[in-house]
Amino acid sequence: MSAVTTRPRSAPRGGELVAPVRITPLTAVQHGLQLAWRSVLKIKANPEEVFGLMLQPVMFVTLFVFVFGQAMMGDWQTYRDFLMPGIIAQSVIFATMGTGFSLSQDVEKGIFDRFRSLPIARSAPLTGAILGDLVRYSITVVMVMLVGLAIGFRPEGGVGGVVVASALVLLFAFALCWMSAFVGMMARTPMAVQSFAMILLFPLTFGSSAFVSPDDMPAWLAPIAANNPVTHVVDAMRALMLGGDAAGPVAWTLFWSVVITAVFFPLAVWAYRRRT
Amino acid sequence: MTDAIRAEGLVKRFKGKTALDGVDLTAKSGAVLGVLGPNGSGKTTTVRILSTLLRPDAGHATVGGFDVVSQPHEVRRQIGLTGQYAAVDAELTGTQNLVLIARLLGFGRTDARARAKELLERFGLSDAADRPAKTYSGGMRRRLDLAASLVGRPALLYLDEPTTGLDPHSRIGLWEVVRGLVSDGVTVLLTTQYLEEADQLADDIMVLDHGRVISRGTPEELKNRAGDQVLQLRTVDPAQLPLASRIVEAVTSTPVTTDGLLVSVPVTDSGVLPETVRRLDEQGVAVAELSLRRPSLDEVFLALTGHTAEDETAGRPANEGISA
Ligand SMILES: Nc1ncnc2c1ncn2[C@@H]1O[C@H](COP(=O)(O)OP(=O)(O)OP(=O)(O)O)[C@@H](O)[C@H]1O
Numbered sequence: 001m002s003a004v005t006t007r008p009r010s011a012p013r014g015g016e017l018v019a020p021v022r023i024t025p026l027t028a029v030q031h032g033l034q035l036a037w038r039s040v041l042k043i044k045a046n047p048e049e050v051f052g053l054m055l056q057p058v059m060f061v062t063l064f065v066f067v068f069g070q071a072m073m074g075d076w077q078t079y080r081d082f083l084m085p086g087i088i089a090q091s092v093i094f095a096t097m098g099t100g101f102s103l104s105q106d107v108e109k110g111i112f113d114r115f116r117s118l119p120i121a122r123s124a125p126l127t128g129a130i131l132g133d134l135v136r137y138s139i140t141v142v143m144v145m146l147v148g149l150a151i152g153f154r155p156e157g158g159v160g161g162v163v164v165a166s167a168l169v170l171l172f173a174f175a176l177c178w179m180s181a182f183v184g185m186m187a188r189t190p191m192a193v194q195s196f197a198m199i200l201l202f203p204l205t206f207g208s209s210a211f212v213s214p215d216d217m218p219a220w221l222a223p224i225a226a227n228n229p230v231t232h233v234v235d236a237m238r239a240l241m242l243g244g245d246a247a248g249p250v251a252w253t254l255f256w257s258v259v260i261t262a263v264f265f266p267l268a269v270w271a272y273r274r275r276t
Numbered sequence: 277m278t279d280a281i282r283a284e285g286l287v288k289r290f291k292g293k294t295a296l297d298g299v300d301l302t303a304k305s306g307a308v309l310g311v312l313g314p315n316g317s318g319k320t321t322t323v324r325i326l327s328t329l330l331r332p333d334a335g336h337a338t339v340g341g342f343d344v345v346s347q348p349h350e351v352r353r354q355i356g357l358t359g360q361y362a363a364v365d366a367e368l369t370g371t372q373n374l375v376l377i378a379r380l381l382g383f384g385r386t387d388a389r390a391r392a393k394e395l396l397e398r399f400g401l402s403d404a405a406d407r408p409a410k411t412y413s414g415g416m417r418r419r420l421d422l423a424a425s426l427v428g429r430p431a432l433l434y435l436d437e438p439t440t441g442l443d444p445h446s447r448i449g450l451w452e453v454v455r456g457l458v459s460d461g462v463t464v465l466l467t468t469q470y471l472e473e474a475d476q477l478a479d480d481i482m483v484l485d486h487g488r489v490i491s492r493g494t495p496e497e498l499k500n501r502a503g504d505q506v507l508q509l510r511t512v513d514p515a516q517l518p519l520a521s522r523i524v525e526a527v528t529s530t531p532v533t534t535d536g537l538l539v540s541v542p543v544t545d546s547g548v549l550p551e552t553v554r555r556l557d558e559q560g561v562a563v564a565e566l567s568l569r570r571p572s573l574d575e576v577f578l579a580l581t582g583h584t585a586e587d588e589t590a591g592r593p594a595n596e597g598i599s600a
C-alpha cells in the first residue's frame with residue numbers, strides 16, 4: 001500500500017498536518033472502523049430503510065406461514081418452525097445486495113473520490129462499507145427472529161442454538177457480500193446492481209431448502225437444490241435451531257463461505273482498485 | 277518562488293479517446309493557477325491526475341515535490357479536493373460529514389468536533405449543521421463540500437469548477453473564500469469555464485482545448501491576446517452591413533466576424549467606441565445596436581485558436597451543476 005518513506009520538507013504553508021505519515025495495519029483498521037461508523041450513521045439516518053428491513057421479514061414470515069403453511073405441512077405451526085431458519089437466511093442473503101448497491105452509489109456520487117484523495121488506507125472505504133453492512137445484516141437477523149417469536153416460534157435449540165445459527169448465516173453473508181461488492185464495482189449504475197441481484201438471488205434462495213424440502217421438488221431440480229450452498233446454510237441453521245445432526249451442513253456452510261470468499265474477495269478488491 | 281505543482285507531458289486516453297494530449301503545467305506556491313477550458317477539454321482529467329485519482333498514461337507530475345504516481349500517500353497529505361460535483365454524504369448532517377473526514381485525518385473526537393464547528397461557521401452553515409445534507413440547497417452543498425476539503429488544512433487546494441451552477445451572489449461569496457485561503461498561503465488550482473472567474477482569481481491562467489494547452493499567461497496577457505472587450509454592431513438595414521463592417525475594421529484595425537446581422541470585433545481600447553459612432557454617423561449608417569462587452573470564452577477561444585470552443589461532451593448538459 002502507500003507506506004512511503006518521507007523525506008524532510010518544510011512545513012506546509014496552509015497549516016499543520018495531522019494525517020499519519022504512513023499507513024500501518026492499525027491505522028488501516030481505524031480508517032475502516034471510522035467508515036463503518038459512516039455506514040451505521042446512514043442506516044440510522046434512513047428510517048425508511050430500517051423500516052424496509054423490518055417490513056420485508058414481517059411480510060414474508062406472515063404470508064408464507066399463513067398462506068402456505070397448511071397446504072405444505074398440514075398445519076401452519078409445523079411449517080412456521082420449518083420456515084423460520086430459511087426465511088432468516090433468505091432475508092440476510094437479500095440484504096447482502098445492499099452492499100454492492102451502496103458501493104456503486106458512492107462511486108457514482110463521487111464520494112469515493114473524496115475518500116481516495118485523503119491520506120487514508122486505500123482499502124478503508126471497502127472494508128468500512130462491509131463492516132457497516134454486517135451491522136445491517138445483524139439487524140435483519142434480529143428482526144426476523146422477533147417476528148418469529150411473536151407468532152410463537154420457540155426453537156428447541158434455545159438461545160445457544162439461535163446464536164450459533166445466526167453467527168453461521170452472518171458468516172455466509174460476509175462471504176456473499178464480497179460477491180455483492182464485486183458486482184457493485186463492476187456494474188455501471190446502482191440500478192444495474194439491483195437487477196443483477198434479483199436475477200441471481202431469487203433462484204439461489206427459492207431453489208434451496210429454505211421454503212420447501214428438495215425431496216419434494218421435481219427430479220431435475222432436487223439434486224440442484226440439494227447441492228445449493230444456501231441449502232447447506234439453511235439445513236445447518238435448522239439443525240442448530242430445531243435439533244438434528246448439524247455437523248454435516250455446518251461443515252458445508254464453512255466450506256462454501258471460504259470458497260466464496262476466496263473467489264470474490266480478490267475479485268472485489270481487484271474491481272475496487274480498477275474502478276477507483 | 278517554488279513550484280507547488282509541476283507536471284510534464286501528461287497524457288490520458290479513455291478507450292482510445294485522448295482526454296489529455298501532453299499537458300505541461302506549473303503552479304507557483306501560494307498562487308492561484310486557473311485552468312480555463314470548455315466542456316470536455318480535460319480540466320477534470322487534469323485535476324484527477326494531480327490528486328492521485330487517475331494515473332496518467334504518459335508524463336509525470338509532482339505535487340509539493342512528491343510524485344503523484346509513486347508517492348500518492350504523500351501527495352494526499354498535501355492536498356484538498358473539491359470535485360466538480362459535490363461529494364458529500366446526503367444522509368449525514370453537515371457536522372457528521374466534517375467530523376468523519378476529521379476523524380479519518382487523525383483528529384481526536386473533541387478536535388474533530390471543534391474543527392467541524394469552526395468550518396461550518398466559516399462557511400455560514402452553522403444553522404444547518406445538524407440537518408442532513410440532502411436538505412441543503414445546491415450552494416450550501418458546494419460550501420459543505422469545500423469545507424470538507426479544508427478539514428486537514430491542505431497546503432494545496434484543487435477546485436474543479438467551483439462556481440458552475442451557482443447564482444451570482446454565491447459565486448462572489450465563493451470568490452471571497454478563495455481569496456481568503458490564498459491570503460493564508462494556500463496554493464489553489466482552479467478550473468473554470470468562465471474567463472471572468474479566472475480573471476478575478478487567478479495569478480496565472482492556462483487555457484485547455486481538446487486536451488492541449490493552447491495558451492498560458494497572466495490574465496492581462498491573455499486578455500491582450502484576445503481583446504479586452506468585444507464591440508458589437510447591428511445595422512437597421514442589412515444592406516448597410518458591409519459598409520459598417522469596413523468602418524469598424526478601419527477604426528479598430530482588426531478583422532471583424534459577422535454572424536447573421538451582427539458584426540463583432542475584439543477591442544483593447546474602449547476609445548474606439550466614440551470614433552466608430554462618429555464615422556458611422558458621417559457615412560449615414562443607421563445603427564440598431566452598438567455595444568461593448570466582455571469577451572465570452574468562445575471569443576477568447578476564437579482569438580487564441582481560430583476555432584470556437586465547441587462542446588465535445590455530446591449528450592451531456594453543459595450545466596450539470598450540482599447533482600446529489
Ligand atoms: N471515465 C471516462 N471514460 C471515458 N471518457 C472520459 C472519462 N472521463 C473523461 N472522459 C473524456 O475525456 C475528455 C475530457 O474530459 P474532462 O472531464 O476532463 O473534461 P472537462 O474539461 O472537465 O469537462 P467539463 O467542463 O464538462 O467538466 C472528454 O471528452 C470526456 O468525454
Ligand SMILES: [Mg+2]
Nearest residue numbers: 319320321360
Ligand atoms: Mg470537468
